[in-house]
Amino acid sequence: MELMELLTGRRTYRRFLQKEIEPCIIDEILHAARLASSAANKQPLSYVVIRNAQKVEEVFRCTKWAGYLPPEDGQPKEDEKPVLFIAVIENTDMNPNCDTDAGLAIGNMTLAAWNRGVGSCIIGACDKTKLSEMFGLTKDQKLHTVVAFGYPSHKSSISDAENPDEIKYFLDENRDYVVPKRKTEDVVTYL
Numbered sequence: 001m002e003l004m005e006l007l008t009g010r011r012t013y014r015r016f017l018q019k020e021i022e023p024c025i026i027d028e029i030l031h032a033a034r035l036a037s038s039a040a041n042k043q044p045l046s047y048v049v050i051r052n053a054q055k056v057e058e059v060f061r062c063t064k065w066a067g068y069l070p071p072e073d074g075q076p077k078e079d080e081k082p083v084l085f086i087a088v089i090e091n092t093d094m095n096p097n098c099d100t101d102a103g104l105a106i107g108n109m110t111l112a113a114w115n116r117g118v119g120s121c122i123i124g125a126c127d128k129t130k131l132s133e134m135f136g137l138t139k140d141q142k143l144h145t146v147v148a149f150g151y152p153s154h155k156s157s158i159s160d161a162e163n164p165d166e167i168k169y170f171l172d173e174n175r176d177y178v179v180p181k182r183k184t185e186d187v188v189t190y191l
């Protein structure tokens with residue numbers, strides 16, 4: 001895919017087909033994370049891959065989806081759930097301030113996924129205490145986010161936010177996501 005097309009299509013997806021993601025695609029997603037820039041090249045991130053169906057369900061139960069929508073619209077239903085999670089772990093003994101590293105790695109992962117038609121949802125709203133216990137994290141490890149993956153069963157597109165304050169995503173008449181983005185001229189200053 002051409003880069004701008006890839007960036008435009010790489011939206012957040014919250015409903016998925018119940019179809020497994022091929023192991024070679026999972027490998028590619030993880031390799032993409034590894035390619036990301038890292039402050040002082042410390043590479044303080046590690047990853048937990050959750051692909052066993054029962055474990056995926058356990059992680060899913062710790063996650064919250066689409067805070068702007070009522071749960072009946074935003075929370076994936078039984079046959080819409082993601083089939084894979086990748087947890088992003090900060091190893092704080094290597095670098096305690098690695099939020100930017102994590103963002104870059106997540107950006108690479110979600111793009112690499114979308115390049116293969118796999119949609120994703122970055123999940124910050126999750127029970128980090130419970131998940132850290134489930135993943136066996138040590139005192140020097142901090143759960144940054146979990147990223148959900150799957151082949152999407154809906155579309156998502158951006159719209160221009162006519163009012164810069166109206167940024168809440170919504171579902172259109174086809175239950176596809178529409179994500180208002182502030183216009184370039186509203187967020188850029190030239191000196």
Ligand SMILES: Cc1cc2nc3c(=O)[nH]c(=O)nc-3n(C[C@H](O)[C@H](O)[C@H](O)COP(=O)(O)O)c2cc1C
Nearest residue numbers: 011012064065066067121122123124125126169179
């Ligand atoms: C750091 C971060 C945390 C997020 N946490 C959640 C979350 O807990 N649940 C969710 O449904 N979406 C979550 N999202 C997805 C955002 O809601 C989504 O990126 C935003 O609505 C814009 O949509 P887009 O990704 O299609 O541009 C998160 C995104 C980021 C970057």
